[in-house]
Amino acid sequence: MEPLASKIRPRNLEEFIGQEHLVGKNKPLRIAIENKHLFSFILWGPPGVGKTTLAKIYASSLGADFYDLSAVSAGKEDIRNIVNVPKQGKLGEKPRVLFLDEIHRFNKAQQDYLLPFVEKGQITLIGATTENPSFEVIPALLSRCRVFILNELSETEMLKILERTKIKMPADAKKWLIAMANGDARQAITVLENTQSLYGKISVENLKNAIQSKFLRYDKKGEEHYNIISAFIKSMRASQPDAALYYLARMIDGGEDPKFIARRMVIFASEDIGLAQPTALVVANEVFRSVEIIGLPECAENLAHGAAYLSRCKKDRSAYDAYFAALADVKEFGNLPVPLIIRNPVTKLMKKLDYGKGYESYTKENLLPEKLKNKKYLK
Numbered sequence: 001m002e003p004l005a006s007k008i009r010p011r012n013l014e015e016f017i018g019q020e021h022l023v024g025k026n027k028p029l030r031i032a033i034e035n036k037h038l039f040s041f042i043l044w045g046p047p048g049v050g051k052t053t054l055a056k057i058y059a060s061s062l063g064a065d066f067y068d069l070s071a072v073s074a075g076k077e078d079i080r081n082i083v084n085v086p087k088q089g090k091l092g093e094k095p096r097v098l099f100l101d102e103i104h105r106f107n108k109a110q111q112d113y114l115l116p117f118v119e120k121g122q123i124t125l126i127g128a129t130t131e132n133p134s135f136e137v138i139p140a141l142l143s144r145c146r147v148f149i150l151n152e153l154s155e156t157e158m159l160k161i162l163e164r165t166k167i168k169m170p171a172d173a174k175k176w177l178i179a180m181a182n183g184d185a186r187q188a189i190t191v192l193e194n195t196q197s198l199y200g201k202i203s204v205e206n207l208k209n210a211i212q213s214k215f216l217r218y219d220k221k222g223e224e225h226y227n228i229i230s231a232f233i234k235s236m237r238a239s240q241p242d243a244a245l246y247y248l249a250r251m252i253d254g255g256e257d258p259k260f261i262a263r264r265m266v267i268f269a270s271e272d273i274g275l276a277q278p279t280a281l282v283v284a285n286e287v288f289r290s291v292e293i294i295g296l297p298e299c300a301e302n303l304a305h306g307a308a309y310l311s312r313c314k315k316d317r318s319a320y321d322a323y324f325a326a327l328a329d330v331k332e333f334g335n336l337p338v339p340l341i342i343r344n345p346v347t348k349l350m351k352k353l354d355y356g357k358g359y360e361s362y363t364k365e366n367l368l369p370e371k372l373k374n375k376k377y378l379k
Contacts, residue, residue, distance in 0.1 A: 018151075042137065049150045052099065082096060161189070262284075270320065340356070
């Protein structure tokens with residue numbers, strides 16, 4: 001049975017709700033769709049905000065053959081099969097648009113394999129990702145794609161989408177559902193459909209019960225996602241490796257992207273361990289690198305190694321706290337004049353104005369701007 005979210009999916013821009021900065025009047029994606037511009041691009045944004053729908057509307061406007069793959073399960077053979085589809089008709093081959101959902105889950109070798117087909121125009125690629133493509137997509141492929149950033153849907157936009165379902169519900173249930181979904185239209189529609197299927201009547205209580213049931217699969221971007229990663233970080237911060245390993249296992253078993261976990265560990269190494277054990281950053285970076293090279297399931301062992309190590313490290317947030325104290329002064333005082341002694345005298349006039357005068361490499365003179373001479377950030 002076709003899910004409700006699929007049944008009510010917009011077929012054109014007139015039906016599409018949200019992302020006005022991309023599809024509003026004279027905005028880039030609207031122009032591309034209306035003028036049938038053929039180019040590869042990546043849609044970067046949170047789940048349930050219209051990435052798949054926009055890809056289908058774009059392909060339809062081109063009269064293209066549309067291929068929908070998920071990077072979680074697709075491989076080189078799937079790409080090869082698309083490229084090898086024979087040409088159709090005497091008027092030439094129709095454009096082939098490949099929508100690759102969760103493109104960040106394609107490893108480097110898979111992206112390298114895809115690259116020449118995109119370069120030669122054999123495939124027009126539309127990638128969709130919830131992760132920063134700068135980290136997840138190889139530079140050569142990224143350079144051949146425009147990147148469009150999608151935003152979470154507003155409450156008003158979510159309300160319009162829920163009205164399209166034609167499922168009646170009281171105002172308090174509607175308000176609760178919109179708040180719960182946090183800008184994710186697909187999640188809101190799925191919860192609503194499942195509640196109606198399980199209970200018939202829509203109420204706040206029934207919506208909550210439907211979410212708690214096994215009817216819904218794990219959502220990486222839902223509340224549980226943030227609860228578990230928070231528990232993981234706080235367990236390492238508290239030097240409790242057993243708790244950290246437990247929450248790590250929860251994330252891996254729930255389908256979390258291992259690179260997301262590894263990236264948070266790199267941040268943790270500087271934020272929470274910092275100067276107490278500077279080599280923690282080296283270890284965390286090597287864990288991240290191992291995850292990139294090896295992938296699941298074996299990279300879970302690298303993550304476990306890193307989590308146990310970071311948990312046992314001594315903690316020191318002084319560098320982190322010092323940076324944000326300095327940043328607060330930057331925001332408060334703006335661009336304070338740099339002391340003349342450390343200005344770079346690149347011209348004769350600058351030398352006449354005493355730029356760099358008296359500078360010594362290991363000077364004891366305070367080099368902060370005059371207004372901040374008595375500041376001590378790192379304590």
